[in-house]
Amino acid sequence: MAEALYLMDADSLKGNSLEKALSLIDPARREKALRYVKESDTRLSVAASLLLTLLKGKGLKVTKTGKPYFEDGPRFCLSHSGHYSCLYASEEDVGVDIQKVDHKDYEYVKACFCEEERKGIDGPESFALAWAKKEACAKCEGLGLLDPKKQSLRHIEEGVYEYEGKAYRVEAFLWKGYAIAMAKKGQGEFPKPTLVETNEFF
Secondary structure: OOOEEEEEEHHHOOOHHHHHHHHHOOHHHHHHHHOOOOHHHHHHHHHHHHHHHOOOOEEEEEOOOOOEEEEEOOEEEEEEEOOEEEEEEEOOOEEEEEEEOOOOHHHHHHHHOOHHHHOOOOOHHHHHHHHHHHHHHHHHOOOOOOOOOOOOEEEEEOOEEEEOOEEEEEEEEEEOOEEEEEEEOOOOOOOOEEEOOHHHOO
16 A cells, blocks of 8 residues: 555544544444543544544554554554544554644753754754654654653654664654654655545544
8 A cells, every 4th residue: 555644633523423433443442542531532542543444454453562553454653642643554664643832842852852862952843843753763663752861863864863773764744733753664755644534434
C-alpha cells in the first residue's frame, strides 16, 4: 500500500456519532476507550480506532511495550493530542506523533531536552516540533520516552536524525496549531496529511 497520514477531529464524535463509532471499532479498542474518565479522551481513542478501520487489517494485537499491530495488514502508528487523532500507515515500521502547540509546555524545555537539543528550541512551536520528532522516532521502534532528556535526538543532516544509535528519516511540520512528525528508516517521500470526516464511516 502507499503510505498514508490520516487525521481526524475527535470533537466530531459526540452523542449519536460517538455511539455509532464505538460499534464499528475493534472490541478491545472499544473497551480501552470506554475506560477513560474524560469523554474527550474517549473520543480521541475512538477517532484513532476509526482511522484504523481504513486499513482493513486483520488480527489486531499489542506488543509487550503497548504498540498495536496487525497480524495481517500494513504497519502503522497512532497518536493524538488536543482535538486530533492521527494514523501513519506504511509497509514498514513507522512512527508518528502529534502535539498541540502549548505555551505552558515550553516551560519544561530543560527537563525534556539536553543542552545540544535546546539550541534549536526558542519557543512553543519549536518545542512542540522537537518533541514530536523525538517521540516519532521512539514510536518507530515501538518504545516510549521514559527519560526524554537522556534519550536525545541528534541532527545528522537534512531530514535525518540519530536516536538511540539508529538513523531515522524524519519530516515534521506545523498544521492548524499542532506539530506533527513522521519517522521511518526507509526511503521514499513522506505522505501528505489527509483529513478524514465522520461521514466516511457512517
